[in-house]
Amino acid sequence: MLTLHYNPLTVAPVVAIVMEELELDYTPVLVDFRAAQQTSPAYLALNPKGRVPTLETPHGVITETGAILDWLAAVHGPHLVPDDPFQAARMRETMYYLASTLHVNYAHALRGARWADLETSWADMSAKAPHTMAASLAYLEGHLDFAPFAIGTGLTLADPWLFVLTGFATRLNIDLAQFPNLSAHQVLMNDRYAVRAARNKGMLA
Ligand SMILES: N[C@@H](CCC(=O)N[C@@H](CS)C(=O)NCC(=O)O)C(=O)O
Known part of the structure; x- marks a missing residue:
């Protein structure tokens, strides 16, 4: 179980x-x-x-x-993992980036106390988070396949992760319309039975 x-x-x-x-x-x-x-x-x-x-x-x-x-x-x-080793590596490249960079950028908006003790530092980190998050999204927008999935024509482990974390952006008032590929990916994923x-x-x- x-x-x-x-x-x-x-x-x-x-x-x-x-x-x-x-x-x-x-x-x-x-x-x-x-x-x-x-x-x-x-x-x-x-x-x-x-x-x-x-x-x-x-x-x-x-x-x-x-x-x-x-x-x-x-x-x-x-x-859910591409057969081709290079494509599998690209999937994990995306997953590691989501975990170690984009997610961490987002966490700076809400969880400044993890990294600094002064409230002024938290406010500074919080103000910066929409910029670092948008920069991460811009990178993904330009470097993934969107064919229509993140890595090629089939759903991989990277897609649900990309979907959920891209969804965080609107909480920081980032307009997803500036990222047409990511926006289309949101629609594609939202429509899935899962x-x-x-x-x-x-x-x-
Ligand atoms: N690297 C972890 C991150 C997990 C993580 O940070 N989860 C957050 C929510 S997105 C959490 O549980 N936060 C609770 C807390 O900070 O108290 C993963 O990708 O699973």
Whole structure:
């Protein structure tokens, strides 16, 4: 049995979408940030980082979106990784960029206390975040295939991730209309059964 600990406003819906794509049976468990459940002793025992997503599998717990997606694909859906090694590397290049750069840029808008103690520093980071986020989106807009998916003609692990994190941009008042490829990708993904299923289950904001 698979149990996904998630919050709908975070990166965690990426995992839900992939599990819906693979038609897997899983139990969703909401981690309520308003109640600070991510810092509760019970949750920290599961994921000492106090973050979502966390996936419980029959073999143990996996954290980190990329590691969870790679495991899901290896065990349940190899078709979500391109056969061609170079294309697979391009998919992971996109995934690592989303995790290590775009997501971190976004987090500076809300989570300045992770990086600095002074509130003036938080305000400065928050003001900068829409610019660094837009720069990351501009890079993706110009470098992915959009044919129509991020890497070629088939859905890969990069697509749900790109979809969810691009969606964060509007929270920083970034107008997605300036990125026609990313906008079309949002429409494409929004229309997928897996995305609708995750949304209907309340797992995607
Ligand atoms: N590198 C992690 C990042 C996970 C992460 O930062 N999740 C955020 C939400 S998007 C979180 O759980 N934040 C809770 C907190 O900061 O208290 C991944 O990609 O899975």
